[in-house]
Amino acid sequence: MDAFLFIPCLVAHVMPQVGEATARVLARAGVTPRLPDGQTCCGQFAYKRGLPEAVRPLARRFVEIFEDAPAVVGPSGSCVAMVRRYPELFDADDPFRRRAGRVAAKTYELGEYLVDVLGCPDLGARLPLRATLHASCQTTRVLGVGGHTERLLAGVADLILTPLPHPERCCGFGGGFSVDYPELSQAILDKKIEDILAADVAAVIAAEPSCLLNIGSALARRGAAVRTLHLAEVLAGEAA
Amino acid sequence: MSAAKHDFAKAAAKALDDRESRAILDRAIFHIDVLRQRSVKAMPDFAERRARAVAVREKTLARLPELLETLEARVTAAGGRVHYAEDAAQAAATVTDILTAAGAKLVVKGKSMVSEEIGLNDALAAAGIEAVETDLGEYIIQLAGQRPSHILAPALHVSKEQVSALFQEKLGRTSADIPEMTRIARDSLREKFLAADAGITGCNIAVARTGTVTVLENEGNIRFSASCPPVHVALMTLEKVVETLADAAAILDILPPSATGQTLPVHLSFFTGARRDGERDGPREMHLVVVDNGRSAVLADPVLRDILRCIRCGACLNVCPVYQAVGGHAYGSVYPGPMGSVLSSVLAGGEGDPRQPFACTHCAACAGACPAGIDHPALLQELRRRLAATEPDPAARAFAALARHPWLFDGLAAVARTVDPRLTKTAALAPDSPVGRFLRGRRFPGLARPFARRFRKMGQGGKS
Amino acid sequence: MNACAKMAILGRLRAAVEGVGPAGFPRPAPAQGLRRAGAGAADFAVFAGALTALGPTFELARTPDEARAAVAGAVARHEVRTAVAWDHPDLAAVGAVAVIEGAGASVLSPDDLPGRACPSLAAVDMGITGVAYALGATGSLILTAGPSMPRSAALVPRLHLALVARSRLLPDLPALCDRLAGGPMPSAVNCVTGVSSTGDIEFVYVRGVHGPLAVHVIGLDWL
Ligand code: SF4
Numbered sequence: 001m002d003a004f005l006f007i008p009c010l011v012a013h014v015m016p017q018v019g020e021a022t023a024r025v026l027a028r029a030g031v032t033p034r035l036p037d038g039q040t041c042c043g044q045f046a047y048k049r050g051l052p053e054a055v056r057p058l059a060r061r062f063v064e065i066f067e068d069a070p071a072v073v074g075p076s077g078s079c080v081a082m083v084r085r086y087p088e089l090f091d092a093d094d095p096f097r098r099r100a101g102r103v104a105a106k107t108y109e110l111g112e113y114l115v116d117v118l119g120c121p122d123l124g125a126r127l128p129l130r131a132t133l134h135a136s137c138q139t140t141r142v143l144g145v146g147g148h149t150e151r152l153l154a155g156v157a158d159l160i161l162t163p164l165p166h167p168e169r170c171c172g173f174g175g176g177f178s179v180d181y182p183e184l185s186q187a188i189l190d191k192k193i194e195d196i197l198a199a200d201v202a203a204v205i206a207a208e209p210s211c212l213l214n215i216g217s218a219l220a221r222r223g224a225a226v227r228t229l230h231l232a233e234v235l236a237g238e239a240a
Numbered sequence: 241m242s243a244a245k246h247d248f249a250k251a252a253a254k255a256l257d258d259r260e261s262r263a264i265l266d267r268a269i270f271h272i273d274v275l276r277q278r279s280v281k282a283m284p285d286f287a288e289r290r291a292r293a294v295a296v297r298e299k300t301l302a303r304l305p306e307l308l309e310t311l312e313a314r315v316t317a318a319g320g321r322v323h324y325a326e327d328a329a330q331a332a333a334t335v336t337d338i339l340t341a342a343g344a345k346l347v348v349k350g351k352s353m354v355s356e357e358i359g360l361n362d363a364l365a366a367a368g369i370e371a372v373e374t375d376l377g378e379y380i381i382q383l384a385g386q387r388p389s390h391i392l393a394p395a396l397h398v399s400k401e402q403v404s405a406l407f408q409e410k411l412g413r414t415s416a417d418i419p420e421m422t423r424i425a426r427d428s429l430r431e432k433f434l435a436a437d438a439g440i441t442g443c444n445i446a447v448a449r450t451g452t453v454t455v456l457e458n459e460g461n462i463r464f465s466a467s468c469p470p471v472h473v474a475l476m477t478l479e480k481v482v483e484t485l486a487d488a489a490a491i492l493d494i495l496p497p498s499a500t501g502q503t504l505p506v507h508l509s510f511f512t513g514a515r516r517d518g519e520r521d522g523p524r525e526m527h528l529v530v531v532d533n534g535r536s537a538v539l540a541d542p543v544l545r546d547i548l549r550c551i552r553c554g555a556c557l558n559v560c561p562v563y564q565a566v567g568g569h570a571y572g573s574v575y576p577g578p579m580g581s582v583l584s585s586v587l588a589g590g591e592g593d594p595r596q597p598f599a600c601t602h603c604a605a606c607a608g609a610c611p612a613g614i615d616h617p618a619l620l621q622e623l624r625r626r627l628a629a630t631e632p633d634p635a636a637r638a639f640a641a642l643a644r645h646p647w648l649f650d651g652l653a654a655v656a657r658t659v660d661p662r663l664t665k666t667a668a669l670a671p672d673s674p675v676g677r678f679l680r681g682r683r684f685p686g687l688a689r690p691f692a693r694r695f696r697k698m699g700q701g702g703k704s
Numbered sequence: 705m706n707a708c709a710k711m712a713i714l715g716r717l718r719a720a721v722e723g724v725g726p727a728g729f730p731r732p733a734p735a736q737g738l739r740r741a742g743a744g745a746a747d748f749a750v751f752a753g754a755l756t757a758l759g760p761t762f763e764l765a766r767t768p769d770e771a772r773a774a775v776a777g778a779v780a781r782h783e784v785r786t787a788v789a790w791d792h793p794d795l796a797a798v799g800a801v802a803v804i805e806g807a808g809a810s811v812l813s814p815d816d817l818p819g820r821a822c823p824s825l826a827a828v829d830m831g832i833t834g835v836a837y838a839l840g841a842t843g844s845l846i847l848t849a850g851p852s853m854p855r856s857a858a859l860v861p862r863l864h865l866a867l868v869a870r871s872r873l874l875p876d877l878p879a880l881c882d883r884l885a886g887g888p889m890p891s892a893v894n895c896v897t898g899v900s901s902t903g904d905i906e907f908v909y910v911r912g913v914h915g916p917l918a919v920h921v922i923g924l925d926w927l
Contacts, residue, residue, distance in 0.1 A: 301721075418905045421905060422902060459914050464859065506897055
């Protein structure tokens, strides 16, 4: 069985290790990862700036790139959520609306794919680590697959999870929000960082690269000894 | 409603600097949301209750004109009078005229956000009418000369020390003890209740079929305001009407749990018209003022109209990370938080920052908590779209344009990776560019050799 | 009233609901029945449990004599010297007014009240009322206003004593709405659940804000 990798631009150019881990996890689950050419950005940034018309060409590209895929799997809840919104970018009589609908229906967030499509296979993941989970907004509330992330993490041997007091509280990134309102974004992020530091863990896990970038860059700035790990990296057991 | 538009970013930055208020805010909001979550969890049928309430709101909005006419007929039959007001100024003038005609000098007020919306207190003061807020939180806010910071808990941001000092200054009596301070407020407000010439209240739900004004509260001040003075003026915005008592019950099923974590508030009152023949108390005159202020126009908007489902429970404020961080005042509008970000954008008068819809992380906590099934992120997204149509936003447009050409996109990433991998130079050169703003307080991990090249080396899976 | 405002507003609303486009009214949603009244028979044990959790106190009287003793006890305990009483059949069934007077307190009847009743009750210690209904699930007292049942009796005095006949118990709020819909609405229906309270200063819960500081309920088991 094949699955096409949907690699968000942030993963492609800033955290390629997340992409590698995604490919490895899929391979471990018996799925052959394929990487189609020409992927760039799903358009989420422009979309949330209120520019759906700027996203439309990107949606068309995405549909053309992934139309023949048996399944599309991406390690980002927010980018998958963007793809799910593609159909509504097109008018009812635009053939792209139906095409986008078909692609959206077979596009999955990694955890969602592993649990819903593959039936939560035993990945043999092992990671001796004390960590905590940041349940990112886009994965939990928007896609509704927060439970999938938790289920997969529960299957990782030697991983000790300490819950955050407010695991689902936003980390304050919000794409353009962090640029428009830097102080506010920082203030929200600070609360998240305080929660993480109080949990006394070696790593914070999330299924969303943008949260990891946001949280990680604040931890780095503070010189905190807490790493950020994507769900895929944990499942790939790479951090050992 | 000054000419210069409110700047949320500036106000938010200022609020963030006020550490003391932030600490109080944090505790208070956390507390109120814990109560909500606990009570919602304790109701095994909450999802059904929510679906029922949403259905009631929807069918009601679809029949608003007809229901308002029925309401008017029933209120009139019960000895009340109904007035319509197009906007804030007209609403305030209507109330002022009613009170002036009744010769009212002292007015007691129950908590009402509509009253804030129409700037009623200023209008009454200008007419020489003394208006006393009687909800404890509103009373504190009025004594302090402030505005509410939360639609349900207006004095959420005030510490007990501040209240204590305020009471000393304004009432000449105080205490450090919260129950004792409450007693002081009770005593001084009781004089007002008993002497007032009129009472003004809001209206949580109006029942068309019976002509009934329904109000919810815990303190009893609304019950006093509507029962003791000879004149009762109730303010409602036009979407607050439902058809039947059973419809009202469907909303009452979800409102108190979402608002305060209660099954029912202490006082749930149904007022129908004025005092009847032979009755010994109750208002001799009852007026219901129906305020539009932009809402009828929203009803015609296929996307934004959902905000008219709102039942003012405040849950979306309590779960919003932005509201949690800065509190209500930073919004510069009567209604803060997610519901306020939508409502302020569509109400006549246009208070607040027009770019407020952008001050949202799209975390969707509001939609998850909203008992009226409002998808705030979707509404804010629509408002962003309309705002963006009038703004250049070169950065976002350029980025999107770039993403249409993979060779350019990847090529530029490669250039950046060699020239300024951690984007520190860019940030230093252009501190106010998107990159510079993002990197305030953050350290960028750096651009890396792209995934596509690494993947080809991994030796598993090939190009498709 | 401003007829122009009314016409303009209703006109816009009509245009909005009648101008059905692709997103016409109402939004498609599954049909929803209303929540039916609880089926469980409402009894005093359930009612008292909910009631007393919220601050009021409760006593069950199995006979008129027990009820009279309970009323006299409340008058003594709360040092009641003046009271106002509703003219209500459940009070009559107990002979409550005579009991209060027998305990040494003077009792005002609704007919004694002046045109502005509230100020005249400011110094009265107790208001004694019956109820139209009581809700088992929430411990709520349903007070309806009427010529012999002034609203202020249960609002202004520091103590509210309510006599609740067993036949007046309803399971819950939907049941109440059913009952209320069956007849004309009184000028005021107050559903009182507990003792007035506030949390407006730092969310510290304080009982006894504007209404009575104490609420005592006597259940009349035989009625
Ligand atoms: S929008 Fe929803 S959550 Fe917010 S106040 Fe209104 S009903 Fe409550």
